Amino acid sequence: SQTIHQWPATLVQPVGSPLSLECTVEGTSNPNLYWYRQAAGRGLQLLFYSVGIGQISSEVPQNLSASRPQDRQFILSSKKLLLSDSGFYLCAWSVLGGHGSQTQYFGPGTRLLVL
Amino acid sequence: EDQVTQSPEALRLQEGESSSLNCSYTVSGLRGLFWYRQDPGKGPEFLFTLYSAGEEKEKERLKATLTKKESFLHITAPKPEDSATYLCAVTIQGAQKLVFGQGTRLTINP
Numbered sequence: 001s002q003t004i005h006q007w008p009a010t011l012v013q014p015v016g017s018p019l020s021l022e023c024t025v026e027g028t029s030n031p032n033l034y035w036y037r038q039a040a041g042r043g044l045q046l047l048f049y050s051v052g053i054g055q056i057s058s059e060v061p062q063n064l065s066a067s068r069p070q071d072r073q074f075i076l077s078s079k080k081l082l083l084s085d086s087g088f089y090l091c092a093w094s095v096l097g098g099h100g101s102q103t104q105y106f107g108p109g110t111r112l113l114v115l
Numbered sequence: 116e117d118q119v120t121q122s123p124e125a126l127r128l129q130e131g132e133s134s135s136l137n138c139s140y141t142v143s144g145l146r147g148l149f150w151y152r153q154d155p156g157k158g159p160e161f162l163f164t165l166y167s168a169g170e171e172k173e174k175e176r177l178k179a180t181l182t183k184k185e186s187f188l189h190i191t192a193p194k195p196e197d198s199a200t201y202l203c204a205v206t207i208q209g210a211q212k213l214v215f216g217q218g219t220r221l222t223i224n225p
Contacts, residue, residue, distance in 0.1 A: 032211055034212070042217060043202070043215045043216060043217040043218055044159075044202070044204075044215045046212055046213070049211060049212055051211060057211075059212075088156075090158050090159070092158075101146045101147030101164065101166070101206050102147075102206060102211065103147075103149065103161060103164055104149075104161075104213055105161055106151075106158035106159045106160070106161075107158050108157060108158050109156070109157065109158045111156070
């Protein structure tokens, strides 16, 4: 069965510091991978998605970036964190299913607090 | 612009009191509508996918239905453990991504 891991689970960082969040998927090949951010009490905002190694699509211009160095590894980074980067970061994976749709399965999330 | 709206924002029920959550959507070329459950501090858990108007799916006390403009998540005789935020999302033809609604926060009181 497929499993998705995210780490760290919780992170407190000062403004201006760098960021690296990692997501790995087990039990599937060539998945689509996604990074979302969820502000407190709000819906999910898609940040980046990837359909393959080295292929990254950005949805929202910001000081974050994403990379996919391996098939089942997705990394979210920042060179300098802002207060507004605080939130709950979720990684998800999907594969093509019935009717041409892609059901996304989410990881446990990383809670980031920028002070 | 593709849009998903969920109502109500929050719903408080007594244990055993059945109700429905609404998800209305404005998209071109619906490819699938998804329901997720999210507990506080956790990632969303997949519940259902619906593909075409008239389709229904059930899981324990939950039943999801789909029309051409909206979807309902019916909760029958809910229990306190059904308390969570329920998220609706759609994917459109040719897209690799989901568009999410803001969610309905459901509380079931014992």
